[in-house]
Amino acid sequence: EAGADVVETNSFGSSPVVLVEYAIADRAHALSKRSAELARRVADDFTARDRSRPRFVAGSVGPTTKLVSLGHISFDDQRRGFVEQIRGLVEGGVDLIQIETSQDLLQTKCAVIAAREAFRLAGREVPIIAQVTIETTGAMLVGTELGAALPALEALDVDVVGMNCALGPDLMQEHVRFLGQAATRWVSVLPNAGLPRNVGGVATYDLSPEDLARFGKSFVVDFGVSMVGGCCGTTPEHIRALAEAVRGLTPRPRPAREAEKAQVTSLYSAVTLTQDPAPLIVGERTNANGSKKFRELLLNESWEAMVEMAKDQVHEGAHVLDVCTAYVGRDEVRDMTEVLRRFSTQVALPICVDTTQLDVLEACLKLLGGRALINSINLEDGEGKADRICELARTYGAALVALTIDEQGMAKSAARKVEVARRIHEIAVGRWGLPPEALLFDPLTFTIGSGDEESRRAGIETLDAIAGIKAALPGVRTLLGLSNISFGLKPYPRQILNSVYLNEAIARGLDAAILNAAKIIPVHKLSEEDLRLTRDLIFDRREAGDPLFAFMGHFESATQVAAAAQGDELALPIEERLKKRIVDGKKLGIDKHLDEALTKYKPLEIINTILLDGMKTVGELFGSGQMQLPFVLQSAETMKAA
Ligand code: THG
DSSP states (O other), X not given: OOOOSEEEEOOOTTHHHHHHHTTOHHHHHHHHHHHHXXXXXXXXXXXXXXXXXXXXXXXEEOOXXXXXXXXXXXXXXXXXXXXXXXXXXXXXXXXXXXXXXXXXXXXXXXXXXXXXXXXXXXXXXXXXXXXXXXXXXXXXXXXXXXXXXXHHHHHTTOSEEEEESSXXXXXXXXXXXXXXXXXXXXXXXXXXXXXOEEETTEEEOOOOHHXXXXXXXXXXXXXXXXXXXXXXXOOHHHHHXXXXXXXXXXXXXOOOOOGGGOEEEOSSOEEESSOSSSOEEEEOSSBTTTOHHHHHHHHTTOHHHHHHHHHHHHHHTOSEEEEBOOOTTSXXXXXXXXXXXXXXXXXXXXXXXXXXXXXXXXXXXXXXXXXXXEEEEOSTTOHHHHHHHHHHHHHHTOEEEEEXXXXXXEOOSHHHHHHHHHHHHIIIIIITOOOGGGEEEEOOOOOSSSOXXXXXXXXXXXXXHHHHHHHHXXXXXXXXXXXXXXXXXXXXXXXXXXXXXXXHHXXXXXXXXXXXXXXXXXXXXXXXXHHXXXXXXXXXOOTTSOHHHHHHHXXXXXXXXXXXXXHGGGGSOHHHHHHHHHHHTOOTTHHHHHHHHHTTSOHHHIIIIIIHHHHHHHHHHHHTTSSOHHHXXXXXXXXXXX
């Protein structure tokens, strides 16, 4: 009667999920269906009275009292509850499913997935609204920033994204402005009538109907919001004022999706897949096959120490963590569950799930509230398995690493790598409708450190494939497991080859690399000769004899040079030493040098002259493209530590 277009039904809130926990799921279904039927009848009555203004029913879902990310309930138990509830709502005739008041992004994801399952069971599909709740802290209760929630929700392909509850419209403004600019879906906003005041134990809301209406209109006109409404504390008077204020306004069209802006997210924050400067760094050390230390911690089930290794990689400059716990004879589902349950809440980086097993993959995706990266899809076992992985990527809104491997094995020539990439693109984008920008093609490389005649050109083929894939498949990205290029070489030459090869790959268009950021040497630190010898090896230049022998001969002695250079640190005056540490991003042991400086300078003098001078150099190196972002971050970390 107040003039709303949409009326929500089913404020059982948590109860259907609770009912399911007590194994009386039929009640969740029956109650929801009954409530939807009643609301449907009311809405239809209004529509019959004025056919020019159809009234709609939104089936309300959430928030429940249980947060999946915090382990209050399992993903599957929560999903079962939501399926029963939503099936009832849809069978009872709702026009929309409105997932709302979400405190936990993983719960929102669970509800969206449940909604799709319920639509199949009910034989009827309706649009999905997904609304999160941002607290006065500026994030969801579990800690998710809106900037991280949005890409994760859009990847789930919901129809409307929005926010409701917790705040009044005044405190929502900045968030609404962000949604209005960034969301490619329609946007809904249902504020409370201000922040509640506690009056003798009763929540009291002070925002007037006129104020709600004024903000609501501004949300539509100034920020491009498509749906406005009211949550806690709003009365029919509020809705009446709001309905009058926005009547006749046309929602602004939403901006199109932009491939360059594609992101993956953790439960907390978002990371853009295209980093400037490249690459997106995917930390390689949380891999039981790639790190002896991580493997031993896994075998000892030292879960907390594994979290520490993940955190170390954050400090070293990783943007995403590759996680692999595959170990013959162990239960990979259990191991990944133990690890990711911790990583997902204790580490702020998005996760790249590195597994070949479908059951492991799905178990992992049920633990990650954000938009994860799946590593990987390939065609080794034919298209059937690839189809299943694409389906999982769509269902859980994940991005996908695709290896250029087909039924004949790993593609070796650049042309074959591009051909396999095209085939996977056709399946993932053509058949499954995944957005091209969610694909990261990995053209894989064999080592060029073995001396085998047939693998001498492996590095060249992979570089050509990087450029070839980007040219052939617009919008997609490329990724490389960098350390593979140097398997078999000694540690120091490996570091050199990896670092120089990374630079060559970036020059050909590489977007992302799985690597150990702490072991990458910025090429500006290498001598002309170091670079020439390494490039001769990469490009298989034989004019001056065998490039592999020349490379190995040169860098075996270079190890000693590098070691000697470290011993020289103390030969520098204290000011130079500290400045160099900032530029080099080396914080371990910096306290010794700071103590020495403190005998000569006041703390603020050290910061403002010596340390900031180092950061200025970092800024110049970065500005002129000689230093890549991870090293800038290491310098900043060192600055902070100091
Ligand atoms: N492409 C994709 N995923 C991948 C790979 C790839 N995942 C696994 C692997 N390859 C990338 N990860 C690593 C991790 C570590 C090493 C190499 C690749 C590595 N480790 C040292 C070693 O084995 O000598 C360090 C050992 C240690 O610390 O104990 O080289 O190509 N999509």
